Amino acid sequence: MIRKELVAASAEPLILSLLAKGESYGYAIIQEVKARSDGKLQWTDGMLYPVLHRMEHRGLIKSRWAESETGRKRKYYSLKKDGKTAMARHHEQWSLVHGVLAGLQKEQYV
Amino acid sequence: MFDVEQSIADWRKQMLVAGIQTPVPLDELESHLREEIERQMKSGMNEQKAFPIAVERIGAGNLLKTEFKKNGGMDKAQRRKAAGYFYSVILGCYTLAVTCAMFKYNLSPNEWLSGVAAQTTLLGLAYLIWHLAPSWLLLITSRRTQSAVGLIGGISGAIWFSIFANLILPRFDFTTGQLMVAILWAMVPTLVLPTTAFLLLDKSENQPSVITSS
Numbered sequence: 001m002i003r004k005e006l007v008a009a010s011a012e013p014l015i016l017s018l019l020a021k022g023e024s025y026g027y028a029i030i031q032e033v034k035a036r037s038d039g040k041l042q043w044t045d046g047m048l049y050p051v052l053h054r055m056e057h058r059g060l061i062k063s064r065w066a067e068s069e070t071g072r073k074r075k076y077y078s079l080k081k082d083g084k085t086a087m088a089r090h091h092e093q094w095s096l097v098h099g100v101l102a103g104l105q106k107e108q109y110v
Numbered sequence: 111m112f113d114v115e116q117s118i119a120d121w122r123k124q125m126l127v128a129g130i131q132t133p134v135p136l137d138e139l140e141s142h143l144r145e146e147i148e149r150q151m152k153s154g155m156n157e158q159k160a161f162p163i164a165v166e167r168i169g170a171g172n173l174l175k176t177e178f179k180k181n182g183g184m185d186k187a188q189r190r191k192a193a194g195y196f197y198s199v200i201l202g203c204y205t206l207a208v209t210c211a212m213f214k215y216n217l218s219p220n221e222w223l224s225g226v227a228a229q230t231t232l233l234g235l236a237y238l239i240w241h242l243a244p245s246w247l248l249l250i251t252s253r254r255t256q257s258a259v260g261l262i263g264g265i266s267g268a269i270w271f272s273i274f275a276n277l278i279l280p281r282f283d284f285t286t287g288q289l290m291v292a293i294l295w296a297m298v299p300t301l302v303l304p305t306t307a308f309l310l311l312d313k314s315e316n317q318p319s320v321i322t323s324s
């Protein structure tokens with residue numbers, strides 16, 4: 001299981017990256033993260049919403065209520081301009097960390 | 111007989127008691143709860159078994175409330191932006207008032223020059239401190255030192271102006287124009303120093319978010 005702190009730190013970049021593909025809603029975001037991580041990234045479902053609201057409050061994303069094809073009301077989120085900038089910054093930082101770790105790991109096998 | 115609608119209504123009441131605001135967060139959580147119940151039922155469960163699983167996945171109301179409560183305030187970037195607007199308005203009003211006063215009191219060309227120089231110095235210093243101080247602050251790693259420098263910056267502006275008005279000014283016999291120019295120069299540290307104080311003292315970050323309750 002991935003450490004709680006790492007899961008929390010990765011939430012914002014993951015949400016931003018998922019929303020960069022198109023608007024989505026909380027339940028779908030959780031299911032997609034779960035599927036892409038083979039169930040290893042476990043979020044407590046309800047905890048996603050305070051994070052989404054905080055990101056909206058910071059102007060990274062926006063939301064709208066709409067009806068799904070089944071008639072259920074859903075709150076859809078989409079990326080704003082500041083969100084795209086934040087996502088690029090996250091990608092840069094996570095790539096840097098990944099690059100350093102990968103380099104160190106490679107050295108261990110040399 | 112299990113009634114899912116009644117169970118959802120009871121769950122909403124529990125969430126309200128726990129302090130989850132209505133309508134937006136609670137409606138959104140309910141929408142999520144219904145999606146999860148539906149998914150569980152598609153995998154072969156009945157409503158009675160699916161409901162408690164979905165409720166557990168959503169998480170406890172008190173934990174959610176704690177997380178939602180963190181959304182109330184502004185983060186550091188927003189506070190800086192708001193303070194920047196506030197500070198710009200103060201300096202703008204002050205510059206306007208000074209310009210009007212300089213016209214009103216018929217300053218000599220030299221006094222005008224000195225007055226404009228004082229005002230330009232004030233605005234230039236305020237701009238420089240606002241933009242450069244955040245990177246300078248990284249040099250002060252001790253929080254105690256940061257607080258000390260911040261407090262000194264904050265009160266020294268007021269102390270300086272008090273010294274100027276009560277001890278320095280009475281020693282000179284200024285004309286109106288000279289008095290005005292002297293005050294303009296005295297106002298430079300009075301208005302610039304509190305900026306440093308804000309930048310140094312505003313180090314409270316928002317609490318980090320949590321996305322797992324385990």
